[in-house]
Amino acid sequence: MTESIRRIGLSLGADLCWPVYYEDIVTELDLALDLGGEKIRFDIERVTIEPFDLTQPVKYDLVMDRLSPWYPTTREWIKKAVVMDGLYTLNNPFTFQSMQKHTSYVAMMRLGLPVPKTWMLPPRDYEEGPDLGITLESYAQMFDLRDIGEKVGYPAFLKPYDGGAWVGVSRIDSYEDLQAAYDSSGTRVMHLQEAVEPFDLFVRALGVGPQVNSMRYDPGAPIHDRYKVEFDFLDADEWQRMEDVALIINGFFGWDFNSCEALRRDGILHPIDFANANPDSQVTSLHYHIPWLVKALIRWSLFCAATKRPMRMATDWEPYFEIADSGGSDGERIKDMAAIARAGFAHLEFASFCDTYLDDLDEVTWTYFGEDRAKAAVKHKVGAIFPAHEVDRFTDHFWGLLEFWRATERDRLDALV
Numbered sequence: 162m163t164e165s166i167r168r169i170g171l172s173l174g175a176d177l178c179w180p181v182y183y184e185d186i187v188t189e190l191d192l193a194l195d196l197g198g199e200k201i202r203f204d205i206e207r208v209t210i211e212p213f214d215l216t217q218p219v220k221y222d223l224v225m226d227r228l229s230p231w232y233p234t235t236r237e238w239i240k241k242a243v244v245m246d247g248l249y250t251l252n253n254p255f256t257f258q259s260m261q262k263h264t265s266y267v268a269m270m271r272l273g274l275p276v277p278k279t280w281m282l283p284p285r286d287y288e289e290g291p292d293l294g295i296t297l298e299s300y301a302q303m304f305d306l307r308d309i310g311e312k313v314g315y316p317a318f319l320k321p322y323d324g325g326a327w328v329g330v331s332r333i334d335s336y337e338d339l340q341a342a343y344d345s346s347g348t349r350v351m352h353l354q355e356a357v358e359p360f361d362l363f364v365r366a367l368g369v370g371p372q373v374n375s376m377r378y379d380p381g382a383p384i385h386d387r388y389k390v391e392f393d394f395l396d397a398d399e400w401q402r403m404e405d406v407a408l409i410i411n412g413f414f415g416w417d418f419n420s421c422e423a424l425r426r427d428g429i430l431h432p433i434d435f436a437n438a439n440p441d442s443q444v445t446s447l448h449y450h451i452p453w454l455v456k457a458l459i460r461w462s463l464f465c466a467a468t469k470r471p472m473r474m475a476t477d478w479e480p481y482f483e484i485a486d487s488g489g490s491d492g493e494r495i496k497d498m499a500a501i502a503r504a505g506f507a508h509l510e511f512a513s514f515c516d517t518y519l520d521d522l523d524e525v526t527w528t529y530f531g532e533d534r535a536k537a538a539v540k541h542k543v544g545a546i547f548p549a550h551e552v553d554r555f556t557d558h559f560w561g562l563l564e565f566w567r568a569t570e571r572d573r574l575d576a577l578v
């Protein structure tokens with residue numbers, strides 16, 4: 162049998178913990194898959210940044226990329242590699258570059274999801290440019306901010322149309338707040354969005370390929386304590402709905418790795434933020450939940466690399482629009498659209514790949530998160546973001562949550578036997 166190596170590149174910035182877990186666990190699995198008449202092994206490597214000839218082939222089959230959203234050299238290297246060398250990458254740089262939060266709002270409104278009422282505002286200030294004066298004098302309409310505030314209603318949120326990391330987000334309770342926040346928004350194009358309040362639940366769902374994990378989230382807590390360790394915050398129907406909605410968004414845009422935030426008001430889950438090209442993946446925020454993420458990334462990346470999953474550069478929206486326009490109840494349409502998304506993520510082939518080749522993954526991961534090297538990676542990350550005098554305390558805190566994960570995971574695995 163011929164041996165074939167699949168090369169996986171990790172394109173990283175400040176991520177210090179999950180790549181170590183990923184590399185250690187994949188090494189521990191020591192895989193040699195009998196697939197398609199070949200013996201497939203994996204080679205994992207950190208991608209470096211360097212000048213490149215546009216015709217120079219790329220050695221990777223798949224790149225897990227955390228840089229493209231903000232580092233243009235890497236983004237353009239990856240785009241070249243997708244177009245010229247058949248690279249598969251998480252996430253698709255083409256759709257993430259062109260479709261930001263705003264596009265995700267309008268697309269999901271078009272599909273009938275309950276996105277809160279949202280207005281777009283032209284920017285308060287402009288960078289000078291040669292054609293700017295005549296454009297604005299000819300066409301920019303004066304508008305009454307008070308009127309728009311009343312149409313959206315208070316409370317509301319003023320936030321950048323392409324936002325991320327809570328930058329420039331203001332809660333607005335009155336016209337005076339709106340005026341002040343808009344006046345200080347500078348050159349950013351902003352959304353004014355109806356607040357989903359009072360909400361009784363904030364959920365963040367992480368999606369990796371066809372896999373989704375929903376977590377309760379508390380946006381008011383300190384960063385290390387926002388993801389909650391709770392298990393019964395959604396009933397079975399809501400859990401399914403959250404998974405379906407996250408998959409619809411990710412399938413529609415071709416995003417392999419994304420997070421979706423939703424707020425529940427009067428029993429309805431309203432998606433508010435779901436174009437996150439670099440979902441939070443740090444042990445210092447995900448703690449108990451990080452083993453789920455690491456396993457999900459391992460499964461999906463190995464599946465895509467091993468089976469040479471083709472990268473889709475373009476998206477195919479028509480099937481979703483057809484369902485959106487087909488009548489039927491909201492529930493039926495969501496189920497049908499989620500089925501398209503699952504098929505797009507090859508969920509059946511993926512499940513069978515995991516059953517056949519990755520049956521050790523749960524146990525290997527369980528053992529790994531009890532080892533000193535896993536704890537050392539936690540400490541390394543904590544050391545990078547906490548003051549020196551807090552490093553030991555917070556390392557113990559996150560490690561304690563991982564020990565708790567091991568206890569609950571042990572129960573889960575024993576129940577499966």
Ligand SMILES: Nc1ncnc2c1ncn2[C@@H]1O[C@H](COP(=O)(O)OP(=O)(O)O)[C@@H](O)[C@H]1O
Nearest residue numbers: 318324325326327328330354355356357380434
């Ligand atoms: N429509 C809304 N209703 C209630 N809270 C909101 C709304 N929009 C934003 N927020 C609050 O502001 C935070 C940041 O807004 P979000 O849209 O998630 O921006 P970012 O992309 O910067 O994370 C949210 O996590 C939430 O706490």
Ligand SMILES: [Mg+2]
Nearest residue numbers: 326327422434
């Ligand atoms: Mg957010």
